[in-house]
Amino acid sequence: MNLxxxxxxxxxxxxxxxxxxxxxxxPPLLAAMEERAEKIEQGLKDSEESAKKxxxxxxxxxxxxxxxxxxxxxxxxxxxxxxxxxxxESKNKATEEKDRIVGSAQSEIEKEVVNAKKTLEKDFxxxxxxxxxxxxxxxxxxxxxxxxxxxxxxxxxx
Amino acid sequence: xxxESSGRTFQEYLEHHLQNLVYGPLPAGHERKLxxxxxxxxxxxxxxxxKNLDYDGxxxxxxxxxxxxxxxxxxxxxxEAMGFWAFHIDTMFFSVLxxxxxxxxxxxxxxxxxxxxxxxxxxxxxxxxxxxxxxxKGTFKAAQNSLIAPMALTIFFWVLLMNVMDLVPxxxxxxxxxxxxxxxLKVVPTTDLNLTAALALSVFILYLFYSVxxxxxxxxxxxxxxxxxxPWMLPANLFIEIIDLIAKPLSLALRLYGNLYAGEMxxxxxxxxxxxxxxSFAGLGLNLAGITLSLIWxxxxxxxxxxxxxxxxxxxxxxxNMAHEKFEQH
Numbered sequence: 001m002n003l004x005x006x007x008x009x010x011x012x013x014x015x016x017x018x019x020x021x022x023x024x025x026x027p028p029l030l031a032a033m034e035e036r037a038e039k040i041e042q043g044l045k046d047s048e049e050s051a052k053k054x055x056x057x058x059x060x061x062x063x064x065x066x067x068x069x070x071x072x073x074x075x076x077x078x079x080x081x082x083x084x085x086x087x088x089e090s091k092n093k094a095t096e097e098k099d100r101i102v103g104s105a106q107s108e109i110e111k112e113v114v115n116a117k118k119t120l121e122k123d124f125x126x127x128x129x130x131x132x133x134x135x136x137x138x139x140x141x142x143x144x145x146x147x148x149x150x151x152x153x154x155x156x157x158x
Numbered sequence: 159x160x161x162e163s164s165g166r167t168f169q170e171y172l173e174h175h176l177q178n179l180v181y182g183p184l185p186a187g188h189e190r191k192l193x194x195x196x197x198x199x200x201x202x203x204x205x206x207x208x209k210n211l212d213y214d215g216x217x218x219x220x221x222x223x224x225x226x227x228x229x230x231x232x233x234x235x236x237x238e239a240m241g242f243w244a245f246h247i248d249t250m251f252f253s254v255l256x257x258x259x260x261x262x263x264x265x266x267x268x269x270x271x272x273x274x275x276x277x278x279x280x281x282x283x284x285x286x287x288x289x290x291x292x293x294x295k296g297t298f299k300a301a302q303n304s305l306i307a308p309m310a311l312t313i314f315f316w317v318l319l320m321n322v323m324d325l326v327p328x329x330x331x332x333x334x335x336x337x338x339x340x341x342x343l344k345v346v347p348t349t350d351l352n353l354t355a356a357l358a359l360s361v362f363i364l365y366l367f368y369s370v371x372x373x374x375x376x377x378x379x380x381x382x383x384x385x386x387x388x389p390w391m392l393p394a395n396l397f398i399e400i401i402d403l404i405a406k407p408l409s410l411a412l413r414l415y416g417n418l419y420a421g422e423m424x425x426x427x428x429x430x431x432x433x434x435x436x437x438s439f440a441g442l443g444l445n446l447a448g449i450t451l452s453l454i455w456x457x458x459x460x461x462x463x464x465x466x467x468x469x470x471x472x473x474x475x476x477x478x479n480m481a482h483e484k485f486e487q488h
Contacts, residue, residue, distance in 0.1 A: 005245055
């Protein structure tokens, strides 16, 4: 085993390999790996943040939901009250209307009755008069009995 | 396996497997010998004649070079004649191939990096980057230096891939290569001292560079001369510190080399057991034992392979940290 010029050749080869690795292999690989590490770190941070955001959002939505429920209840209550009021009012109105209609009908009836009475009275009086006239025409003149007839008519009115 | 089929003794089989494929200059007049293949003398001679070489009457074909030139070594004498300016083709080929695979995978992952849809390969690469980054951050604290982590990554994966070649069965690649005409082939680059020494030396040069850079030249001299006994024992300090200094690359290189070379050697020895013929009862037993041992050693070796790559990387980071420390008077 003797040393010879192979030694020099190998030193050159070694130098070239190390130089190549130093310039073209190590730096891009390390840089890429560091970039990846940074990316992962950033990703973890981001996910943590978004988890927090989700938690916040959840809380907010819960709050909003509760508020909405309250609001809805309020609206419902209002609506109930309103409807009760409306029902009450319409009931009142209806009663009033009924009273009014009934009243007017009554007065109408009374008027009718009065009218009928009047008509009846007139008809009756005239028919009586004509009957009397017919009877009296034969015996007595009409004027001598006019007072008696009028008197009896007054009695009838009462 | 190969020792039987290629007509070698076990000794020759071992030597063959422990020899790199060397390419280097040979002077004119050098006598080259080539191992001849064949059952008897006639076929051996025919083998040599086929290659236009002389036959030496025993084992080798011979050729005397007429001019200087660059050749693939056929044997140890060729290697010795080549001297320093020879190259281990196999070591360089496999190491560069494996380093290329490493860079291809990692740069591919870097190019197609997806933040939110990672592939499995990308996840693996990320895991490794994370692992190396963790080790470097935990150990290298003296200063900021963008080179240390990528260097640690390169060392770890390159050495790991080269070590893993040790788990490839010892004859799986060299034997077909030999059939194709490649005389020697060592597929585990880290069993070549040249490679481990190159890594260690590179790390050592960086160590010296950063030491001087962070402490200043004077500070660096002080750090090896005024420690550990104080200025009045300067020669002793220098002696200890220089040994300490030299021990760093030496131990780095030899630890990796030794571990992997020994591991490979054991695989070869076990492979030698398996090569004995299958006809006899004892031979069959040896084969079974060899296969079992090979499996056990391979499983154990997985640990060594990863551990040695990690240790080399770790020590590099530790040394770099030491180099970046400011000089402190104790």
